[in-house]
Amino acid sequence: MCELLGMECNVPTDIVFSFSGLALRGGLRGPHSDGWGLALYEGRAVRTFLEPAAASLSPLATFVRNHPIKTLLAIAHVRRKTRGRVALENTHPFVRELWGRSFVFAHNGTVRSAKKLTLGRFRPVGDTDSERAFCALLARLESSFTDYPRARKELYRAIAEAGAEIGAKGSFNFLLGDGEHLFARCATKLSYVIREAPFKAATLADDEIRVDFASVTTPNDRVAVVATAPLTRDEEWVTGIPGEMWVFRKGRRIATLAA
């Protein structure tokens, strides 16, 4: 099992505070020491930092925390392997191009019968059920639309349906980014919080690190943070219902698709 972290905002924001909380769980406070990854969008393109080793001990993870990169959309993951050995090719998040966009995917759980999924023209580089599930999801989208759909709600529906089908067996908690939205599916465990004015302080659940968001934001800022488990101890996190999928855009939850 693994832990997921997503951030989606209306103004470029750095993910350092939340990523610090996640990184603590990557080997120091949590058992997720088999790798970590962070994907940061700039427009439709993305850059990733990936390491098949514990985040809590990683100089690269420390660098990322010390040199914050602001972004509107980020997806991070710490891994404790269930299937697939510890290797770069098995380190989330995974990236594929579809419709001239970088799609980013991270998964928590296990997809059963992943070998039987229809993958279309997408092929896994590694040997995780997660990457196969991502390939299957994109293959379904590609077969449903010839281009990025103008009718956004059709896209949301298609992703939710693909998630339900692929995750019918097993547990398919995932975060998916397309450069414009953060899609977050809860199969067993997922939470989110929206940070907006009036901003308050928050303390990491796993450490004494505290940030006063009022001092680092403007009144118009809005940030959605999604995580496997609440990362802070003094904010109100919304808990997901198994089977539902949230869609975030500009720091708002703009859609919830039922199971």
Added chain:
Amino acid sequence: MCELLGMECNVPTDIVFSFSGLALRGGLRGPHSDGWGLALYEGRAVRTFLEPAAASLSPLATFVRNHPIKTLLAIAHVRRKTRGRVALENTHPFVRELWGRSFVFAHNGTVRSAKKLTLGRFRPVGDTDSERAFCALLARLESSFTDYPRARKELYRAIAEAGAEIGAKGSFNFLLGDGEHLFARCATKLSYVIREAPFKAATLADDEIRVDFASVTTPNDRVAVVATAPLTRDEEWVTGIPGEMWVFRKGRRIATLAA
């Protein structure tokens, strides 16, 4: 115009010395200050470090130099934009998955009539002629083979022919990696050196940095380094003939395909 750097070895090697030479040309000693990127393979997967800013001033480039990652195959690029604005999506090297492998591509030159190229199912995320040419190259490979060809020479031939066709107009110097080979096409300017026993010392052409390779290698090590212009002043670099493509594997030039 841009500068290319590739490294392909028979034992995992860090690219720090050569990358330092390249980074110097990225804004400090050279005019290539519009971005830099570095792709490092681990098996069939790859990780990239990308920045749409000058390498010589980049904390991330400094981090990469200070925390060397060993690899069998690496491709790096410093950019001076000709087409496409300064942005992450226009920063080389580009990565796409084909046949369950990460293909990595970096280009020096200009491909004319890039808009007319047939791209198959690959679509550019950014707006450079380089990424379009990469998409066109992969589309040709995908239409020629249903899977990674066992007959490797057919692959070499297909890449060389695609390079010649796509680069027929303009200048198409490129480096292409598939996790197993480094393909290096010379259209106007490309050089390589093989470092092997007996190892000697070498000094960067653009700086006083000097490495005695004998002290950091074993007698069986073999490293091929390809660059737009020789990076060292005291080694014998082989200069490419316009139109030819080299194939490197395990630190050897194993094939040369004529124009």
